[in-house]
Structure formats: C-alpha cells, structure tokens
Amino acid sequence: MPRYRVILVHTTAAAMRGEAVLNRAGLGVKLIPVPRNLSSDCGLAIRIAAQDREQALTVLARERVEIAGVHDME
Amino acid sequence: MIYLDYAATSWPKPPEVLKAMVDFLERAGGNPGRSGHRLSIAAGRVINEAREAAAECFGSGDPLRVIFTPNVTYALNVGLQALLQPGDRVVTTGIEHNSVMRPLRELAKTGLDLVVAPCDPTGGIDLDALRRLVTPGTRLVVANHASNVVGTILPAADIAAISHHAGALFMLDAAQTAGVLPIDLKTLDVDLFAFTGHKGLHGPPGTGGLILGERVDVDAMRPVFAGGTGSRSEREQQPEILPDKFEVGTPNGVGIAGLAAGIRHVMAHGIAAIRSDEMALTAQLCAGLTTIPGVQIYGPGSPAARTATVSVTLAGKSVSEVGWRLDDEFEILTRVGLHCSPATHRTIGTFPEGTVRLAPGLATTPAEIDATLRALSAIARG
Numbered sequence: 289m290p291r292y293r294v295i296l297v298h299t300t301a302a303a304m305r306g307e308a309v310l311n312r313a314g315l316g317v318k319l320i321p322v323p324r325n326l327s328s329d330c331g332l333a334i335r336i337a338a339q340d341r342e343q344a345l346t347v348l349a350r351e352r353v354e355i356a357g358v359h360d361m362e
Numbered sequence: 363m364i365y366l367d368y369a370a371t372s373w374p375k376p377p378e379v380l381k382a383m384v385d386f387l388e389r390a391g392g393n394p395g396r397s398g399h400r401l402s403i404a405a406g407r408v409i410n411e412a413r414e415a416a417a418e419c420f421g422s423g424d425p426l427r428v429i430f431t432p433n434v435t436y437a438l439n440v441g442l443q444a445l446l447q448p449g450d451r452v453v454t455t456g457i458e459h460n461s462v463m464r465p466l467r468e469l470a471k472t473g474l475d476l477v478v479a480p481c482d483p484t485g486g487i488d489l490d491a492l493r494r495l496v497t498p499g500t501r502l503v504v505a506n507h508a509s510n511v512v513g514t515i516l517p518a519a520d521i522a523a524i525s526h527h528a529g530a531l532f533m534l535d536a537a538q539t540a541g542v543l544p545i546d547l548k549t550l551d552v553d554l555f556a557f558t559g560h561k562g563l564h565g566p567p568g569t570g571g572l573i574l575g576e577r578v579d580v581d582a583m584r585p586v587f588a589g590g591t592g593s594r595s596e597r598e599q600q601p602e603i604l605p606d607k608f609e610v611g612t613p614n615g616v617g618i619a620g621l622a623a624g625i626r627h628v629m630a631h632g633i634a635a636i637r638s639d640e641m642a643l644t645a646q647l648c649a650g651l652t653t654i655p656g657v658q659i660y661g662p663g664s665p666a667a668r669t670a671t672v673s674v675t676l677a678g679k680s681v682s683e684v685g686w687r688l689d690d691e692f693e694i695l696t697r698v699g700l701h702c703s704p705a706t707h708r709t710i711g712t713f714p715e716g717t718v719r720l721a722p723g724l725a726t727t728p729a730e731i732d733a734t735l736r737a738l739s740a741i742a743r744g
C-alpha cells in the first residue's frame with residue numbers, strides 16, 4: 289500500500305471545507321500544493337493516510353465536497 | 363448617545379468581531395487560495411469557517427453554495443445579472459429597496475418584463491394579487507424579506523410557494539432580517555438568498571453574500587464578474603464550480619473574518635431571543651408613540667408582523683428638522699428621508715418627504731426607548 293492518497297478538488301473553498309470535515313471526522317489531513325505530475329492546477333490538494341481512503345471519500349460525499357480525483361503518493 | 367439606526371448598520375460591533383479582524387491581519391495574512399503556504403492556508407481556513415457559519419445560521423445544507431460578496435447590493439446584482447435574460451418575466455414588490463429596484467430597472471431597459479406587485483399602505487402584500495401576477499413561465503420573483511422603512515415582514519414561504527407553483531425561482535433580499543429573524547432556508551424554500559454582513563449579523567461593512575439553493579441551475583448562469591480564483595489557473599475561462607464561478611479577485615478576508623465572528627455572536631445570543639427582545643422594544647416604542655399628539659406611525663400595528671424598524675412623521679414638522687433635533691439636542695441617531703426606497707414611500711404615502719425612521723437593535727435598552735419617546739414629545743410640543 290502507498291503511504292498517502294492525494295484527493296484533488298475543484299476549488300480552494302472545497303479544499304478548505306474538505307480539510308474541516310475530514311478533521312471533524314477524526315481523520316489526519318494535510319493540505320498540500322497540487323503535485324504538478326497530477327494536475328496543472330496550481331491550487332491545494334488534500335493528503336490523507338492511505339488506509340483512510342474509503343472513510344474520507346464517504347465523509348466528503350456526505351458533506352457534498354465534489355472531488356476531481358484520488359491518487360496514490362509515497 | 364442613543365443609537366437608533368440599526369436598519370442602516372449595526373453599532374457598536376461585538377468585541378469578538380474586532381478581535382477576529384485584528385487576528386486575521388496578524389496571523390492569517392496570506393492570500394487565500396493563491397499560494398499554498400501556511401499563511402495562505404490560514405486565510406483560507408478563516409473564510410471556510412465563515413462559509414460554514416453562514417450556512418449553519420441560515421439552515422442551508424451546503425457551505426460551498428455560499429458566495430461572499432462586498433454587501434447585499436452586490437449579491438442581488440450578481441444573482442439578477444447571472445440569471446436573467448431579455449424577455450424574462452420578473453415579479454417584485456412595492457416595498458423594494460433600490461438595490462433590487464435599480465438593477466431590475468436597468469435590466470428592463472434591455473427587455474426584461476418587469477412587474478411590480480402592489481403592497482398595501484402598511485407595506486403588506488396581497489398574496490392573491492401576487493398569485494395572479496406570477497403567471498406560468500415567470501422566471502423569477504424577488505422580494506424584500508422585511509421593509510427597511512416600515513419593518514413589515516413579507517411572508518417569504520408563501521411567496522416561495524407561489525413562485526415555484528408558476529415554475530419561477532424565488533430570490534429574497536434578507537438585508538433587514540438576517541440575524542434579526544430566525545431563518546431556515548429549507549423551510550422558507552428560497553432559491554437565491556441575499557444577505558449583508560454589517561446589519562443584523564453584526565459584521566463589518568464590506569461583507570455579504572448570496573446563497574444558492576439546489577433548484578438553481580448554476581451552469582445556466584453567467585459569471586457576471588470574471589477573473590482570478592486561484593483554481594483552474596491553466597484555463598482562461600471562468601470556472602463553473604461554486605463558489606469560484608462568482609467569487610473573483612482577492613476576497614475581503616479581514617471583513618469575512620469579522621463576519622464569521624458576528625454570525626457566531628448572534629447565534630450564541632440566540633436569534634429567537636434577539637427577536638423577542640426586539641418585539642418587546644417595538645411594542646414599547648409604538649405604544650409610547652401613539653400617546654404623542656401629532657405623531658403618525660406607519661407599518662403594521664402588531665409587533666409580530668414587523669421588525670423593530672418603525673417610521674413616523676410629526677404633524678407640522680419636516681422630517682429633516684425632527685432628525686436634526688433628535689441628534690443635536692438629544693444625541694439620538696436616526697435616519698430621515700426616503701431610505702433608498704422610493705417605492706416603499708409611494709406605497710405608504712410619504713413620498714417625497716419621507717419619514718423619521720427609528721430603528722432599535724441588539725444593544726438598545728427600554729430606558730433608551732423611554733428617553734426617545736420623551737425627546738419626541740418635546741419636539742412635538744414646540
């Protein structure tokens with residue numbers, strides 16, 4: 289398993305909201321600049337621990353934070 | 363000094379609001395969403411907290427559908443211009459502020475079919491007459507939630523139902539009611555909800571917003587303003603996703619930080635408690651006014667049908683003289699004239715002279731209302 293997953297979102301507002309709802313759900317989150325190999329978007333992405341993937345996606349869907357992709361990251 | 367101009371803006375602001383603004387400049391001074399560093403992220407977090415506070419305060423499920431604007435006037439303009447096309451039918455009311463009336467009159471120059479539903483002399487609306495005017499195919503109904511001149515509360519949920527029955531969207535100008543009346547957007551079923559930050563929400567000037575409901579087809583709207591958002595920088599077209607579609611340029615982070623603190627302040631106080639205090643002040647004010655010879659009170663009689671904003675005239679005195687004497691001799695601050703709403707003054711029969719508007723609010727005390735009544739009695743006598 290990779291160490292991290294990187295969740296891409298469409299807006300900074302979504303990254304901020306995503307961070308807040310995942311924090312409230314008790315998940316460890318870090319906002320990172322979108323890795324240039326994943327997207328040319330120069331915004332922020334949400335990095336979570338690899339094993340939290342399903343739970344994080346469930347929380348984001350419930351809170352209506354639309355995501356643009358999930359990628360593995362070492 | 364007695365401050366009775368809450369309908370224009372609230373004063374003084376809660377200390378938390380000032381503190382949040384200073385904190386923002388000291389600790390969160392980055393440009394939200396423009397750079398990825400810690401100060402930029404700190405600024406973004408503050409703005410997210412404000413979005414969440416606004417969504418919670420108004421019972422809207424999705425903070426990402428809260429769009430921050432410089433005030434309600436911008437929110438109304440963005441909503442109207444984004445949505446409306448020449449030929450669209452729009453129905454509004456006879457108690458609108460110029461921040462609704464003027465943008466609609468501008469759009470009417472290029473073919474908007476604009477209809478103004480008349481209101482009665484207390485500012486109330488005849489729902490049957492409205493229903494007849496909101497014909498099938500009407501694009502939008504726009505209403506003031508409460509008059510900024512006479513305080514009359516319009517039945518937003520009923521107007522929403524009439525709008526939706528005809529297939530129209532419903533836009534509410536909540537300038538006078540946000541933070542003053544308990545508002546639940548799910549119950550009211552408002553599609554475009556416009557609010558300002560500096561009145562009942564006790565935030566600073568330069569803040570406000572537009573909340574879009576699920577019925578609104580965002581893809582079919584024009585962006586109105588276009589520009590940098592920090593997102594999708596590779597594209598030269600405006601992003602379609604909310605809130606970026608309508609939030610361009612560096613936001614007023616310091617103001618939005620203050621707004622979040624203001625919203626949290628009124629929520630902690632309890633909007634239902636604010637409402638019942640203001641109803642008691644209004645009852646006291648109106649009861650006292652009826653005993654002063656020559657005073658005419660406008661608007662609905664029952665405190666339940668109105669906000670704390672009360673308009674009066676004094677027989678034989680110009681409103682400017684009354685307002686000036688209240689300030690100069692008694693240090694009582696009111697607003698006289700037309701209150702940016704010629705439509706309302708025509709409706710209540712006070713155009714073009716206007717009225718003296720007494721607008722108590724959160725920090726007003728019963729003793730201040732008594733002092734105001736004594737001052738008005740003195741002015742009425744001579």
Ligand SMILES: Cc1ncc(COP(=O)(O)O)c(C=O)c1O
Pocket residue numbers: 369370433434435436459461506508509510535537538558559560570702
């Ligand atoms: C009913 C109403 N609509 C709109 C406005 C405009 O508010 P702002 O100046 O904050 O845009 C006001 C207050 O001035 C108002 O009372």
